Amino acid sequence: MNIKILFLPILLPFLAGILCILGRKQRIFTEGISLIAAAVNLFIAFVLFGKNLNFNLPWLGFGIDVSFRLYHFSAFIILAAAGFGFLVTLYSLFFMRAKEHLGQFYAYLLISLAFINGAVLADNLVVLLFFWEGLLMSLFGMIAIGNKNAFKTATKAFVINGVTDLCMMIGIVLTAHLAGTLTISKINLPLGLGASLAFILLMIGAISKAGSMPFHSWIPDAATDAPLPFMALIPAALEKLLGIYFLARISLDMFQLTHESWLSVLLMTVGVITILLAVMMALVQKDYKRLLSYHAISQVGYMILGIGTAIPVGIIGGLFHMINHAMYKSCLFLTGGSVEKQAGTTNLEKLGGLGIKMPVTLICFVITAASISGVWPFNGFFSKELVYDAALERGLLFYLCAIAGSFFTAASFLKLGHAAFFGKASSENKQVKEAPLGMLVPMIVIAAGCIIFGVFNSLPLKHLIEPILGAKLNGHHFAGMPGNIKLIIISVIVLVAAIVNHIFGVLMKGSGLKALDYIRYAPILSGIYNKAEKRFFDPYEIGLKVVNLVSALSWKIDRGVDWVYEKFSVKTVYALSMQIRNLQNGNYSLYLGLSIVSAALVFLLFFAGL
């Protein structure tokens, strides 16, 4: 096979994206181009899967080569990304039909796919960074074409990701300096002080791309402002795949991260904090998409926790959770999209009783909600159990936090499902019909995938996930029913508790939507929630405050320096010249004295040879 085929998954979607921009006035043209490009991209991904290819071309010198490496892990990510890309494109044909900026939407979608393929294939850190940072543009564009104020969210997303990408840039130069090479597959650093610093900087880039705390705050805003297929594709699926892929690369290959390292504890801590805080925010949301977006953040915590444990079972669990999450979360967003399209709103207060009118959407929702809550036999159950197993091995506290996150996840999905699909239909929802077939097909495909990946979990585990670790597994296999019966029992108890909690909440407040209100308005929590809703804890806002302080100080310095030029030096010169003017007072003896002194000076300079 010609090695140049590796350029195809990058160039083809990119050029198709450019075509979409150029021909943005013709709707059929752009739709056709993007569907074909997404399909061909998927086909290429299939062809590439299972192959090992290396490509290297010297480029800028300094070790910066155009080098690509197709191997099991990268082929797997590309295949998954291409699959989601195709399904979401299909969905968008129907969802986006009447919307503005259609050409731009497809263009950014395809360019994102191209750049993700490039970043995953890259075997040189600079090439990786090139594609990785290049995603900023399509991210900005995709959010900005949403509603009227979407550009503010787009800016927020750009700034957060831009800042973390710059951190990653420093991480890369530091890594290259320490390792003496930029080739990813040749780097294997022990975690000394410098390498730990480099690891943290690279980790910031990776977990920020995955949408973990504290780099998450643009995602809930984008959920309300950006077009919905964007949410289903980028933050729910592609960015998770890419971010977790890179996190796995740095902790498995590039650095020798062991479970004794403090960095492992740091990663796990970031993981559990993300799980808990984000799910607590998800509990109180009153918007379908916004609620889902907080879960998109919270679930990253499980992946980071799993990989952070640095023991095989955790890593396998984290990676398995990555692909599972991408599936159920993008399907959940798609159900949100069909609700939005058919009912005209995603505000849970205005929804209700949609289950009878939209049965297929309901079924897909139930399957995927059960997956995310960790119900047997869906895929989320198996990956979560693996992560729990590893978390318990590393520390009871991590396990307890993870399991608590599970409880709240289940609780909030009971609330969401109840409020949207059951209960009384509001008067506006009387005429709602099921979504068109083109939107249902992607949802059904992904939901079916959730079942297959759960029931036949040895299929993905043996063929997709376990080969990533290869020899590090020492022949262990993680497929089938989890071994630790106690953990399963606890998980079941937690789920039952969530259901009981829901029933209790409904009985107390009389509606599914308000089932969790007792948490929202609990004594201390309500104050915290009030502040959180005013974005008091938003790391972005806090960061901007710091920046504003710096800039106020800078402004003072700048104006101070200017004062020296504008006022101080002018006044000094005036004052001096006034003094000199006073000397010119017409006094003969003064003039004579000055002349004699000057003459003496001239003499000294020129004739005395001084």
Place this chain on the structure above:
Amino acid sequence: MKNELFIFCIVFLPILGALALPLVGRFSKSLRNALSLLFVLSALFFSCLLIPQALSGKPIIFVKSLPLGFNLSFTADALAIFMACTSSLISSIIIMYSFNYISHYENQDEYYSMVTLFLGAMMGLIFSSNLILLYIFWEITGVTSWRLIGFFRQKQQVLKADKSFLVTVFGALLMLLGFLMIYQQTGSFDLSAIKLAGKTSPIPVLALILILCGIFSKSATLPFQTWLPDAGVAPSPVTALLHAAVLVKIGVYVFARLFIVTFIVPDFLRVLVVIIAALSAIVSAGAALLETDLKRIIAYSTISQIGFIFFGFAVGNELAVTGALLYILMHGLAKAGLFLCAGIVEQNTKTKDITQLGGLIKTMPITAISFLFCAFSVMGVPPFGGFFSKYLVFAGSIKAMPFWIVLVYLFGAFLTIIYLFRVFNLVFLGEGRSPLAREKGPLMIFSVALLAFLSFVGGVFIYYPSFFAKTAAVQMLGLVR
């Protein structure tokens, strides 16, 4: 001999041509405009002809002795040719833009004459390898920029022009003192002779600091920075030419020429430059966040980015110097684009206050997209050229500088993203506050689109400029391959 002739054409065609332009302007305005562009383009053309010579690694040296120990000496090494190509390329686009922009103002003869003279003097400065010659060209650029900034004759404009002239001349005089001290030490103004002499007896530190003052004043670095934002009163092509592409790069270029190629600089002075440049980068980036005048913001941004270029040169290893050279090119292209976009906005909406603007992307789509692309390049977002220059500067610095200094510059890079987005959002997105004016002037729109396109092409085909810059860096540092 052919190459020597090229150098003469590059330097003296614009200078002599500039003197003829006002005469031509009496007869035909369009001929004058065309000639002005032609002179600058000829500088670009002949500079490009020198590229093969630059890549071969052998510098062209031309010396003609004059009485009283002076001499007319030009050297064209890779650094000089790189700089000449960059400056003349950007200048030609800016002059093309001026055809539309300046067409309805007074004093056009003066404008074209001064712009062309400026470019010629800049070329002379780049190629001169004699300190006195360098100083003379330096001052010609000072005088021409004084006239250009004071293009509009209101009191405010004239005062600001005086301010910039006084600050830069003050710095230049300090620099001249430094040159004289060097002459005292080495007995020569010739750079290669000074380089030889410097190997046995080091150049006095005071002389180096005096020269640094001159460099910082020309490149508008803290504490000599404030004339640059004030010079925003000039017409937009002038601000683009002076602030972005060419004038401020003179200081950086002379820094590279003297402090890297010629002198042996003590380490503490390098660190001093790095720290001053870092302060300058942060302070001006912070000021850009509070400023509300469109052109002043972009000017502050220039000061901030110049800090990064100084950083690259002061670090002084092959990676960082290559990065700094690329930075000069990429920043010049992108920043000229930003200023010229600001010119389109300013001329059509009649305001520079970004709080009065908004929503212009609907009526000025090409300007808005060009502005965004140029801003991306300045931020260092791939695939634009700025990404590579920023990466190389950081990659070089991590090898030679303490980590905390790198972090300070990293913070400066954060601020760059934030203030550029603030400008873009306030001017082009959101609700339109001012009347939504359309973009006018086909050449103006073409120029900004061309600059944005070049920023993009420069990134995608980074191989060529980077190869050139790398050759120059190797030659500058005297590394043997």
